Amino acid sequence: MKIETRVDETHRTVTCSLDGELDVHQVKGLKSTISETIHPGDWTYIIDLAKVGYLDSSGLGMLVYLRKEITRQGGRLQLLNVTESIRNVFSLTKLDEFFGLK
């Protein structure tokens, strides 16, 4: 799993671009890495999934955790580039609405 983080202080956005397969193996390390970037306050976190070829319930669980944690700290989470093959997992679990995907 490769992760690239860009912080834009002006617009108060943090963009994490993930590259790899989001299963339980990758989620372990990733969850704490992304958690560390969460600032308190009105920040927008964008998780770019363009290069995530696989996502399962472990990946979903991490995204749910991050969204809740970011909201708790006053910010918001947006998912970017949800490809068709992983969109399926969001709609099956009715999490597309939770993440504002429809």
Next chain:
Amino acid sequence: MKIETRVDETHRTVTCSLDGELDVHQVKGLKSTISETIHPGDWTYIIDLAKVGYLDSSGLGMLVYLRKEITRQGGRLQLLNVTESIRNVFSLTKLDEFFGLK
């Protein structure tokens, strides 16, 4: 298997760069593709193996065939960039000498 062929008329050389795994599956099509580039006369054929990660007796058989055929037509064959993992196959079969690799 990807194959890239460059013909240098001035120096009368043909360079074939191979990219892939030289097993019986790949050799089938490749043998005739390369054979078609053989011109009669004093030409030098260079087969660049830099990107050949795997070579077995089927690949060796093709190279032996090409060398004999090129020689018959008055040219010569040189192997370029024989990596350590495939060099092994040449030395085990004592073909390193035949191909001028030692």
Next chain:
Amino acid sequence: MPTPIPGPLSGARPRCTRLDMELTGHPRSLSLVRRILCTCAPPQTLSHQVLNDIQLAVTEACTNVIKHAFHHDPTRKYGLQVQVTADRYLIQVIYHDPTFDPATIPVPDLQHAREGGLGVFLIRHIMDEVEYLVDAATGTVTLRMVKFLAAPDDPGGQGENRNPSR
């Protein structure tokens, strides 16, 4: 925003028709499992989307073995069996867990987003047959999953349980 389901897998022919392997409980084995499922696919009758779904269901099954039965002990081992015919994809995950009772697996409440509890739900949704066979004498659990595949000339969906909205 559904896009069309991509066509059948490229690659001329099925390559592996039956497979029986023993894997360690290291989570690294999961991506290996997904790669192997690709090679077992009968390309004529399997769309990318259905293969994705099967990879998802099997990964969820193996993840549960690693988490709940092995408690993340990477030295423990489990079995994976795959059998593919033109109309059926059968997968069995076999492991030792003498305390497991499949009847206790809760059905998730999809109204509230939670961080867990979706794995078995996904397996049941994707696969056409899902069965936990528990051998009480030995403590061996066999999770048996079947996906029916559409015949190559069937213009309809893939398998009986196919969600038409996808």
Next chain:
Amino acid sequence: MPTPIPGPLSGARPRCTRLDMELTGHPRSLSLVRRILCTCAPPQTLSHQVLNDIQLAVTEACTNVIKHAFHHDPTRKYGLQVQVTADRYLIQVIYHDPTFDPATIPVPDLQHAREGGLGVFLIRHIMDEVEYLVDAATGTVTLRMVKFLAAPDDPGGQGENRNPSR
């Protein structure tokens, strides 16, 4: 011009310790077989060079099945079994060939470069044990190959038959 043998394979642990699969005779299956052998490797005791050698020997064995036993019929099927322990890599290739007599396989003359006849030679050179078991009643041939692996703390070569010049 020998370069040093690369160190043990990266990747924390062995992932697949036992494998039994059925493959079609399409030559495309050969690259799959090589990939699968990587995943069966016990990394602590296996150098890249020895894994390369094993991939070579097994590909030669499967190529012979496809060419000589199946006469390039891609619909026929053969079995591949792998069993890996810390000190031993066992591979069996199982197929149907009622006419096969291993005693007829010629030993190649390495003084003269020829286009064929090197596959079995390579298998015998690389593997520590090579046996063709023929069941005359059923026509089933089992090619059994073993490579002994060096213990992790053995500073010497890899396996008994290791060619010191490599």
